[in-house]
Amino acid sequence: MEFTAKQIADMIGGRVEGDEQAKINTFAKIEEGKKGAISFLSNPKYTPYIYETQSSVVLINEDVELTQPVSCTLIRVKNAYESVAKLLQLYASMMPKKTGIDPLAFVSKSAQIGENVYIAPFAYIGDGVKIGDGSRIYPHVTIYDGCQIGKNVTIHAGSVIGADGFGFAPNQEGYEKIPQIGIVIIEDDVEIGANTCVDRSTMGQTVIHKGVKLDNLIQVAHNCEIGENTVMSAQVGLAGSTKIGSWCMVGGQAGFSGHIHVADKTFIGAQSGVISNTKGNGEQLIGSPAIDPKLFFKAAAVTKRLPDMYKELAALRKEIEELKKTK
Amino acid sequence: MEFTAKQIADMIGGRVEGDEQAKINTFAKIEEGKKGAISFLSNPKYTPYIYETQSSVVLINEDVELTQPVSCTLIRVKNAYESVAKLLQLYASMMPKKTGIDPLAFVSKSAQIGENVYIAPFAYIGDGVKIGDGSRIYPHVTIYDGCQIGKNVTIHAGSVIGADGFGFAPNQEGYEKIPQIGIVIIEDDVEIGANTCVDRSTMGQTVIHKGVKLDNLIQVAHNCEIGENTVMSAQVGLAGSTKIGSWCMVGGQAGFSGHIHVADKTFIGAQSGVISNTKGNGEQLIGSPAIDPKLFFKAAAVTKRLPDMYKELAALRKEIEELKKTK
Amino acid sequence: MEFTAKQIADMIGGRVEGDEQAKINTFAKIEEGKKGAISFLSNPKYTPYIYETQSSVVLINEDVELTQPVSCTLIRVKNAYESVAKLLQLYASMMPKKTGIDPLAFVSKSAQIGENVYIAPFAYIGDGVKIGDGSRIYPHVTIYDGCQIGKNVTIHAGSVIGADGFGFAPNQEGYEKIPQIGIVIIEDDVEIGANTCVDRSTMGQTVIHKGVKLDNLIQVAHNCEIGENTVMSAQVGLAGSTKIGSWCMVGGQAGFSGHIHVADKTFIGAQSGVISNTKGNGEQLIGSPAIDPKLFFKAAAVTKRLPDMYKELAALRKEIEELKKTK
Numbered sequence: 001m002e003f004t005a006k007q008i009a010d011m012i013g014g015r016v017e018g019d020e021q022a023k024i025n026t027f028a029k030i031e032e033g034k035k036g037a038i039s040f041l042s043n044p045k046y047t048p049y050i051y052e053t054q055s056s057v058v059l060i061n062e063d064v065e066l067t068q069p070v071s072c073t074l075i076r077v078k079n080a081y082e083s084v085a086k087l088l089q090l091y092a093s094m095m096p097k098k099t100g101i102d103p104l105a106f107v108s109k110s111a112q113i114g115e116n117v118y119i120a121p122f123a124y125i126g127d128g129v130k131i132g133d134g135s136r137i138y139p140h141v142t143i144y145d146g147c148q149i150g151k152n153v154t155i156h157a158g159s160v161i162g163a164d165g166f167g168f169a170p171n172q173e174g175y176e177k178i179p180q181i182g183i184v185i186i187e188d189d190v191e192i193g194a195n196t197c198v199d200r201s202t203m204g205q206t207v208i209h210k211g212v213k214l215d216n217l218i219q220v221a222h223n224c225e226i227g228e229n230t231v232m233s234a235q236v237g238l239a240g241s242t243k244i245g246s247w248c249m250v251g252g253q254a255g256f257s258g259h260i261h262v263a264d265k266t267f268i269g270a271q272s273g274v275i276s277n278t279k280g281n282g283e284q285l286i287g288s289p290a291i292d293p294k295l296f297f298k299a300a301a302v303t304k305r306l307p308d309m310y311k312e313l314a315a316l317r318k319e320i321e322e323l324k325k326t327k
Numbered sequence: 328m329e330f331t332a333k334q335i336a337d338m339i340g341g342r343v344e345g346d347e348q349a350k351i352n353t354f355a356k357i358e359e360g361k362k363g364a365i366s367f368l369s370n371p372k373y374t375p376y377i378y379e380t381q382s383s384v385v386l387i388n389e390d391v392e393l394t395q396p397v398s399c400t401l402i403r404v405k406n407a408y409e410s411v412a413k414l415l416q417l418y419a420s421m422m423p424k425k426t427g428i429d430p431l432a433f434v435s436k437s438a439q440i441g442e443n444v445y446i447a448p449f450a451y452i453g454d455g456v457k458i459g460d461g462s463r464i465y466p467h468v469t470i471y472d473g474c475q476i477g478k479n480v481t482i483h484a485g486s487v488i489g490a491d492g493f494g495f496a497p498n499q500e501g502y503e504k505i506p507q508i509g510i511v512i513i514e515d516d517v518e519i520g521a522n523t524c525v526d527r528s529t530m531g532q533t534v535i536h537k538g539v540k541l542d543n544l545i546q547v548a549h550n551c552e553i554g555e556n557t558v559m560s561a562q563v564g565l566a567g568s569t570k571i572g573s574w575c576m577v578g579g580q581a582g583f584s585g586h587i588h589v590a591d592k593t594f595i596g597a598q599s600g601v602i603s604n605t606k607g608n609g610e611q612l613i614g615s616p617a618i619d620p621k622l623f624f625k626a627a628a629v630t631k632r633l634p635d636m637y638k639e640l641a642a643l644r645k646e647i648e649e650l651k652k653t654k
Numbered sequence: 655m656e657f658t659a660k661q662i663a664d665m666i667g668g669r670v671e672g673d674e675q676a677k678i679n680t681f682a683k684i685e686e687g688k689k690g691a692i693s694f695l696s697n698p699k700y701t702p703y704i705y706e707t708q709s710s711v712v713l714i715n716e717d718v719e720l721t722q723p724v725s726c727t728l729i730r731v732k733n734a735y736e737s738v739a740k741l742l743q744l745y746a747s748m749m750p751k752k753t754g755i756d757p758l759a760f761v762s763k764s765a766q767i768g769e770n771v772y773i774a775p776f777a778y779i780g781d782g783v784k785i786g787d788g789s790r791i792y793p794h795v796t797i798y799d800g801c802q803i804g805k806n807v808t809i810h811a812g813s814v815i816g817a818d819g820f821g822f823a824p825n826q827e828g829y830e831k832i833p834q835i836g837i838v839i840i841e842d843d844v845e846i847g848a849n850t851c852v853d854r855s856t857m858g859q860t861v862i863h864k865g866v867k868l869d870n871l872i873q874v875a876h877n878c879e880i881g882e883n884t885v886m887s888a889q890v891g892l893a894g895s896t897k898i899g900s901w902c903m904v905g906g907q908a909g910f911s912g913h914i915h916v917a918d919k920t921f922i923g924a925q926s927g928v929i930s931n932t933k934g935n936g937e938q939l940i941g942s943p944a945i946d947p948k949l950f951f952k953a954a955a956v957t958k959r960l961p962d963m964y965k966e967l968a969a970l971r972k973e974i975e976e977l978k979k980t981k
Contacts, residue, residue, distance in 0.1 A: 487812050490792070490870065491808075493847060493870075493887065496739040500865075502865060504845065505739040524812075524847070531686050564906045618958060622958055629961055629963070646974050
């Protein structure tokens with residue numbers, strides 16, 4: 001498939017600067033541009049590449065001012081990142097998509113599978129599981145008995161939905177298992193990355209609400225609840241019974257104690273440790289224990305000077321003792 | 328199945344307060360209670376729910392004093408958490424349990440499988456592997472050649488037992504692999520969560536002792552040893568040759584350097600970094616590098632004031648210089 | 655198979671001290687030595703074991719001075735660790751090796767598989783995937799469509815190569831998926847541990863260069879690049895578009911922000927958080943945010959005294975105020 005810059009601009013409501021007939025047939029990152037490719041410039045760190053890219057066409061925000069001439073054709077748009085996303089969606093929608101239940105998948109006879117579902121080879125769908133229309137289950141996904149998956153849910157390879165929550169009661173000789181008789185509910189439009197784990201609840205449900213996006217290698221413990229449209233980067237961990245609000249953003253490797261509530265629209269930095277309820281909407285937190293980011297980075301800067309501060313403190317003590325003697 | 332409050336109380340040695348004939352047929356969390364359900368109250372944070380729960384019956388500790396009347400029937404017990412565990416175990420023991428080797432599992436001809444073992448579809452059991460009686464191996468578990476699994480061991484979906492330890496020797500051109508010819512031994516009554524990795528040793532054994540409970544996404548490197556009845560939360564990582572004592576508790580995302588010894592009954596907080604041998608029984612550690620928890624939380628509180636302390640230190644210096652001039 | 659100390663010494667260019675005819679037929683760790691076993695001593699922490707080991711033969715560095723007599727036969731070598739690696743390689747090369755495509759693997763008809771490749775049961779090889787000669791793909795590995803694997807690559811159980819990068823654009827109602835149309839390229843001689851994830855790029859390639867060694871449970875996000883012969887311990891996480899140089903060493907659980915460059919030969923400590931470009935070759939970093947290790951450990955030592963410093967600062971303030979009054 002080949003398109004002209006004009007055709008692309010019309011698709012996404014952009015304005016061409018340069019050769020309207022420039023032809024493109026593929027995508028490329030701006031720093032790896034080549035003839036026939038369309039690239040985009042969104043992150044200002046990559047601006048220098050626009051002057052040297054080999055790509056034929058570059059999507060760029062309307063308000064970016066260029067300081068030198070460029071050899072590529074530009075398509076000016078309101079938001080280059082959104083426009084490239086739209087183009088990639090158009091491109092992906094033209095690609096053939098796998099569908100149906102692969103004969104190498106295991107699907108329990110008592111599972112209820114919706115329409116237009118893809119279940120890959122070696123996926124395991126347990127007894128009583130429900131999977132809504134349009135969902136995609138990749139290889140080596142395990143969905144334990146009784147868990148419910150909504151519509152248009154994507155679960156990438158190796159993720160495990162509904163393994164037992166981690167519940168044991170100590171006695172004299174060791175630990176007794178607390179049976180985990182609850183389930184996992186994953187609502188519509190959720191995407192779950194590879195090798196992520198969402199444990200079933202002790203009783204009741206572990207719930208991943210509508211539109212949540214979880215990256216790879218994340219741990220969601222029993223009885224947790226993640227609010228609508230919250231996104232979490234890779235390797236985040238939630239201890240049991242914690243509730244995360246909607247529209248939160250959580251950086252990679254962050255951890256949450258059990259039984260806490262995180263408010264809607266909270267932003268949690270990478271590697272943070274959140275150990276208590278958060279205050280309210282729009283709060284930002286980073287560090288372990290997590291605090292305000294401005295304070296965190298100021299304190300981190302001072303931390304480097306701690307050894308000097310320690311010496312200075314001792315020096316001041318000495319000088320004050322001298323002063324006291326001589327006053 | 329339906330039971331009366333009286334019948335339940337008799338099963339677990341409790342005392343009914345309220346309607347002895349109250350009927351229950353399911354479990355529910357206290358905050359999600361409904362008619363016909365039994366709930367429990369153990370964590371004091373959830374006490375307010377007892378006054379509004381819709382559950383018909385609630386298990387509660389003998390010594391909890393209620394300040395208002397409740398509409399549910401209470402069963403007073405010594406330890407509500409242990410009692411609900413016992414009830415859940417009774418409930419689970421009445422449920423049908425999968426057993427046998429699923430025809431979709433791969434089990435090497437040279438593997439030795441005990442009695443009453445469940446091996447799920449897509450589990451992989453390598454050459455020479457031994458699995459003891461009553462063990463349960465969930466989908467997508469890989470047990471590499473030669474590893475030994477005890478009795479009544481549970482391994483959840485996607486966990487990998489016996490992949491090569493991470494051993495490479497550098498040379499001029501790159502790294503040479505150090506073959507890992509040891510095995511993994513998992514003793515009786517161990518439970519391993521989903522997507523956890525226990526590497527085989529370079530030589531000798533990586534050993535998970537009796538009664539250990541490992542959560543999801545944990546890394547146990549080659550030649551490690553974890554003592555009896557130690558429990559580790561999700562995403563913990565152990566570097567090579569480290570030995571953890573018995574009856575330890577390790578919080579999520581904690582990490583351990585290689586070649587260290589952690590004493591019995593050590594409590595390690597979430598996200599800690601343990602980089603040297605620990606002192607002795609009952610020690611508590613948190614932080615990275617890990618220190619005493621009281622000190623850790625005091626220091627964390629002061630850390631927030633570090634920028635102010637830095638300014639104050641400079642101010643004091645200035646004032647002392649003034650005083651010196653004028654003395 | 656049985657060898658004499660003399661035969662072993664000849665294989666690895668070592669010198670026998672003790673009984674040249676001492677027979678060995680297995681390997682053992684020095685602290686678990688037994689008759690007929692060969693052990694090695696490399697880490698000085700293990701030196702005391704040489705005086706009590708039951709092993710018949712021990713490999714030891716030429717320059718180690720022993721302070722007491724030993725009952726085992728020694729083989730003196732330049733580098734005991736390299737020598738044992740060499741012996742283990744000889745041993746491993748004599749063991750039978752699985753090869754070929756197991757009938758229980760799924761290999762797309764459009765995949766191109768090289769010579770002497772092993773593909774285990776339940777491995778999934780997608781459309782258009784290429785796998786070079788001599789590579790080994792263990793059970794439950796998923797290689798998504800279009801990804802390219804070089805020669806002599808090993809991928810351990812459960813790892814996922816080429817799942818979608820984590821790319822979503824927010825809109826009013828939720829997040830729209832940004833299709834990930836790029837691939838993953840894994841070059842020759844790479845080893846990847848168990849349950850590790852390498853995501854495909856949005857466009858272009860995520861690249862793991864020649865000789866890289868990745869441990870278990872690692873996250874490599876879309877559009878990342880890892881330079882030749884870099885090694886990463888378990889549970890490390892890289893955010894999107896980050897480039898790591900060659901010959902770097904990264905400790906377990908370390909994390910990297912997106913869009914940063916780490917120079918060649920950088921050493922990153924365990925649990926570090928690297929949030930900006932690094933300076934140059936040979937740099938060492940630890941902590942979160944990562945700083946110079948000497949400074950990190952000094953600051954960590956002072957951190958323990960922070961509560962005392964805070965009190966001392968208040969005391970000095972008070973004393974200065976007194977001095978000011980009385981001057």
